[in-house]
Amino acid sequence: MQRVEDPTLLRGLARFADDLPTPPHACHAAFLRSPIAHGEIRAMDTATAEAMPGVLAVITGVEMQAHSMSFITGVKVDAPQYALAIDRVRYVGEPVAMVLAQDRYLAEDALDAIVVDYQPLTPVIDPVVAAGAAALILHPGAGSNVLHDRTFRYGDPAAAFASAAHTVEATYRYPRNSCTPIECFCVIADFDPGSESFEIMANFQGPYTLHTIMARALRVPGNRLRLKTPPHSGGSYGVKQAVFPYVVALGVGARIAGRPVKWLEDRLEHLTAATSSTNRVTTLKAALDEGGRILALDYDQLEDCGAFLRAPEPATLYRMHGNMTGAYAIDNLAIHNRVVVTNKTPTGLMRGFGGPQIYFPLERLLDKAAANLGLDPLELRRRNLVPAEAMPHRTAPGALLDSGDYARSVDRAVQEGGLAELKACRDAARAEGRLFGIGYAVVVEPSISNMGYITTLLSPEQRARAGPKNGALATATVAFDPSGAISVAVSSVPQGQGHRTVLAQVVADVFGMDPLEVAVFTEHDTGKDPWTIASGNYSSRFAGAVAGATHTAALRLRERLTLIAAADLNVPPEQVRYGDGRIFAQGNPDNSLPLGRSAAKAHWSPLSIPEGAGAGLRETAFWNMPELAEPDEGDRINSSGAYGFIFDFCGVEVDPDTFAVRIDKYVTMHDAGRLLNPMLANGQIRGGFAQGLGAALLEELAYDPDGGFQTGTLADYLAPTVMEIPELTILHDQSPSPFTPLGAKGLGEGNCMSTPVCIANAVSDALGRELRTLPLTRSRLAELMLGEEPPSTLSSTDPVPGTLTKGGDGHALQGQGSTIVPASPDEVWSILLDEGKLAAVIPGCHVLSMTGENTYRADVTLGVGPVKGRFVATVGLRDLDPPHALRLIGSAAGPLGTSQGEGLVSLFETPEGTRVEYSYTVRISGKVAAVGGRMIDGAARALINQFFKRLVSQSGGARAEEVDGAATTLLARLLSWLGLAK
Amino acid sequence: MKPAAFDYARPDNLDEALALLADRGAGARICAGGQSLGAMMNMRLATPDILIDIAGLQELKAIAIMDGVLEVGAAVTQDELWRWPELADRQPLLAQMLPWIGHYQTRQRGTVCGSLAHADPSSELPLALALLAGDVVLRSQRGRRVVGAGDFQTGMMATAVAADEMIVAARFPLAQPGSTSAFHEVAQRHGDFAIVAVAAVGNENGVRLGVGGVADVPGVIDLTWPVADTTLNDFAWALGGADDQHATARYRRQLVRRIGKRVIEEVSDALS
C-alpha cells in the first residue's frame, strides 16, 4: 500500500511548523549565544540593541530567572538550568540573551549590538579529565562534575572473572553525533494573562514526560500549558525532543512582550547547540571459558552529558540497562555507571539512543576476544546467542527478551546474504595485497521504553521513597462521525515514518474497508486530545504500542457497532460480518448495509440503538504492558517492552593511498516480530543504516580541546549524500512478540546501533588494527596506519618557517616566522611602544587607547578576503627587554567570535635593518571557528603577515598596500628556498 | 542566519559597475553567482555595504578562444563552461575538473571567475588557473591589467584585485598538441571542499604538477621525467599544510605523495 501522507508532501502543500499561520501581531526571536565554552558573564550591555529599529525587547538571563524555574532532572543535584544562561556560560552556543523584534532580520541585527563581557574559565572538555579531582567544577553547588555514580552486580561477576580461562579488556570512546533533521526547531508561543496560561506550538516530538517539566519551568499547572504539534514534521530521529527549553524561553518571551513570539532555529544554531548524542568512554572486560562461552561482562561507563543534565538524561545511559548483555546468554554482569558534565552542548534523545554506545564496545571487544581465542568472530558470537528455546528469556539485568530464534536468523543471513561468497572475495582481494575486511554485529534492539527504566539509577531505598514508576501507557481514539466516516487520532507525534498509513491499514483491517477511507490525525493538542506521560515519538514505540492501542480501540468500537448492525440486519451479533466497506450477515451477504449506515445511527437516532451499544461511537483505548514493572530490589529492570534482533555483516575495502572506506557489501537481517508494512519497515531500516554509516565514517560534532565547536555547517558536519550510501541487502525474520497486541516490535533504530560497529569491525579486519573510536575518517585511518613520515631531503631538521603546527596540547594555532624591517632595532622598538604608531601597525585598527601601562584597547576590523568583523581587542606588551624582545598578549571579541593570543617578538640587528623573529599561539572560538575551521589557520597567518607588513611600512619601508600587492606568496618563497620554484 | 543590510545595484553595463566600484571601493562586493559570498553573508562573516550584481551583464557572458587562450567572461557559470561543446577538446583538464566543483545546483549559478575571486585554497578553479599558468583580466576606471596566475592569488582568500577593480575574464591556455592531463581529488564526500586536489599536465619533456588544499594557495611545480618519489616528498613538505578538523597536515602531505604519483603516472601512461 502506498503512503497516505505522500500526495500532500509531494505537492508541497504539507504544513510543517514554519508553514503554520503566524498571528499578525507576532514578533520574532533570535538568540545571542556564548562564543566560549566556559566563562563568567561579568556584564552585558543591551542598551544599543534595545534602541534599534523594530526591536521590542532584549531578554537576559536575569529576566528569564525571574519568570521561570529551573528545569528538573532525574538526578537530584544542585545544578540549576534555565532557558538562558544566568551568570555563567558552560558551552559554545549556550543562549545568553533573546532578542524580540519585528522580523528575524532585525532581531539578528540587534544581536550584533549586544556586548557581553566574559571572564573566561578553564574549559572542561574531556570526560575523563572532567571526572578527575583536579577539574574545575562546572556547577559549584553539585560539588563535583560527576553527577551520578552507581554500581550494579548481577550474578557473581567477580567469581566468573576469577575462574575464567580468558579475559579480555579494552577502552572505547563513542563520539558525539546527531541525526540532524533537515527541518530545524520551530516554536510559536502565546501567553494569555487573563487565564495565566500558555498556548505554544512547537515541532516537539515527545516524550510527554517533558510537558510536566516545561509547565513547571513556566510556573503553571499542566493544564495551563497547551502544547500543540503541527500536522507534519521535517524529521526528528529523537532530536526534536530537545526543543523543549526553547518552548520555555519563548513562553517567557511571549509573557514579557505581551504578544506571540515565533522562533525558527537556523542550521548554525542547530548544529552548535540543539542537542547531541552522549559521548561515552567505556572500559569493557569479558571473561570467557575455554570454549569461548562468555561467563561475565564488566562495564565501566563514563557518560558525558554536556554542560547540563537535561531531561530525560541520563536516560541514554539507562535505556539499554536490561539488555546490556546484548543478544547473548550471560549470567554475570557488573556495571559501573558515572555521569559527568563537561563544557559541551547538553545531550538528549538520538535515534539508537544508548545503543551505539553499548554495542560499539561490546561488539568490538568480541572481535578481540575471538582473536585471542583463535576463534572465528562469528563462531564466537554463535556460541553465546540466547537459544530459541529459552524465549522469552530473562537477562541477568532484567530484560525479558520476548521472542526470536537468533541462531536461525544468523544462519539465514549467512546463507541468503552470501557470506561464503564475501569471504571468497576477501581472500581473493587479500591475495592481491588489497586491504579487504569483513565485520559482524549482533544486536538486540529494544523498543517501547518502560517509563520506569530511568529510576534504575536510584538506589532501591530512593525508589521506595519516590514511589514506583512503570508501564508504557499508549492511547488511541477511533470514532465514527455522523456521516458514518471513520477517523483515528493518536498522540504518537510522527516525524515522517508513515504512522497515518499504518494506522489506516490497522483500522481498515478491523472494519473490512479501504484504508484510504480512514482519516488519521496526528497533530496533537495537549489541551484537547487524549495523551499520556508516555506519549510521543521515541523508543520505537509506534508499531508495538501505538498501533496496538489503535487496534484495541478499533476492536472495541467494532463490538459496539456490531450490536447496532445486528439489530439493523436482524441477526444475532455473532453473525455480523465486515468486508468491502459493508456489514453483512454471515452466510447471507445480500443481507447487508453500508458500513457507515449503522455507524451514523449512533449519532442521528441514539434512542433507537440497542442497549449496550452506547451513544456516540468514539472509543479511546489506553494500552499498557504488564511486563513493564518498575525495577526490583535487585535493580533488575525490563527496560523495554519488546526486543528485536539484528544480525549484520559487511565487507569493506580500504584504499591504501587515501584510506577511503568502500563498502563492498552490507547485509542486515532483522527480526522485529510481525511486520505491519514491509515497505515502511524497509524504509526505516535504510534510513537508520544511512545514519549508522554516517556515524561510522563521517559524522562528528567536533570540539577542540578548548571547547571550541568546529562543525557548525553542513559542509563541516558531514551527513552522507547519495554518493556515500552503498547497496543494502535487507532480510527479515518474523517472530511475533507475545506481548504486543499485533506481535510487532520497533525496528527503526536498530541500524543506528549495529551499523557503526559492524563497519568498524570490518575496517579493523581490513587494516589489522584495533579501532577504539569513531568516525573512521580517512585522515584518522591514515594517522593510524602511516609510519614515520619520510623527511624532506632538502630541508634541515628545522621546522619550515611560517608553517603552522598544532601545539603541544594539540589545539591552539601556533606559528613562527621572521621578517626584515628596514630600520634599526631601536626604531622598531619605538614603533611598538608608541601608541600612535602601534595603532598604524595593528591591522584594521580604528581607535587605540591606552588603558594601563603598556596595555591598550583597540577597535579593529579584522578579516581575510570578504570575511570581516569588528572586534574589541586588548593588547598588552609584557616582559620588555628593550630593544631586544617583548611578549605580546591580547584578546579580541566581537560578533564573529573571540580569540586569545600570545606572541614572542625578538629583534636582531642585521645589515639590512632588523630581523624580527616571532612566534605566536592563538586560540579562536565562536562562530568563525564553528563555520570556518578550514580557514582559521590561514586567516591567522594572513593577519600576522599584515601586522609585519605594516611594521615594515611604519619603519619607512614600502607602503603597506604596496607590500600587499607585490608580496610573493609564502609558498612561492618556500619553493624558491627549496630550489623547487618554477 | 540572515544577512546584514546592504544596498543592491544591478548595473546595465560594465562601465556602470566600474563607476560604482570606484565610488564605493572596499565596502563593495561584486556578486556574480554568489554561491560562496551568499553563504558567508547569511552567516554575517561578510557584511558588504553594497552588492554589485554582474550576473546579467551580457558583455561578461562570452566564452571565446583567442590567440591560443580560452577566455571566460566573469558572468559565465561553471556549468555553462562545462557544457561548452569545445571544452573537452580544447582544454580537457577543465572539463575534468569542473564536475568536481560543488554540486549541480551550485555550478549552475556559481561562476568561473567568482571562484577565482574567492580564492579558496581547496577550490578546483584556482588550481586549474595556477597549473595552466592562466591569467586574470582586471578592470577598473583606472584601466585594465592582466595578472598572471602566480601573482593573482596572494594568500588564503586573498587576491591581487584592488578595491576598485573587478575580474572581467579568466584566461586558460589551450591544451597543447602532444600534451595530456590528469586530475584527482580526495574529499570526505562527493562535492566537499577538497582535502587535497591534484592536477597535472605533461608532455614528452616533463610534467607540471599542481596541488590544492594543502598550502594557502595552489602549489605548482615543473618536473622532468622521470619523477622521483623524493621530489614529490620534498614538494609535499614544501607545501606544508595545517591540521584542521577534517584532516591532519601529515595526511595531506601523504596524499600529495600518493595521489601526486597516481596523477603523474596517469599522464605518463597516456603519453606512452
Place this chain on the structure above:
Amino acid sequence: MRYLEAGKRHRVRFALNGRAVEGEAEPRLLLSDFLRQHLGAFGTHVGCEHGSCGACTVRLDGKAVRSCLLYAVQIDGKAVATVEGLAKPDGLNPLQAALRKHHGLQCGFCTPGILMSLSQLRDEEPNADEARIRDVLSGHICRCTGYHGIVQAALDVFGKD
C-alpha cells in the same frame, strides 16, 4: 542601472510557476524567505541557509538553484518554478508518482528541492544514467530514506523516452 537602497522595500515582479506575481522586498531578503513568507509559497523548504542541504532548491529560468543563496530582488523579471507547480490538477507528475511508489520520501521535508533538481534533469537529459542522477542528487541531503527509494524512483522515470 537598478539601484536599491538597504532597509527599503522595492517592487519585485516575476513569474511564479507561470503566473505573474509581485511583491516587495528589501535587498537583503532571501528568495527563500520571500517565497515562503511574502508569497505564501511554503512548499519550498529551508534547511541550512548556506547552500549545503538542497531543501530550498527552486528553478530560476529553468535552472535548479539554491533559493537561500539568492535575494528576492535578483529575480525581478525572471521565471521561478517551485514544487507547487509540478502536479497537474488530475494528479502527481511522473517524478512525484515514482517517489511515492518507491518510498522515496519519509518526512518529505527535503523532497521539494529534490523534485526541482530532478525536474530540470528530466527536461534536459531525459535519458540520464544512474551516475548522472546520483551526481545531481548529491546536492541534496535526505536524513530519512537513505536515498534508495529516491534513486529507484528516478531510474523508474529516466531513460524511458
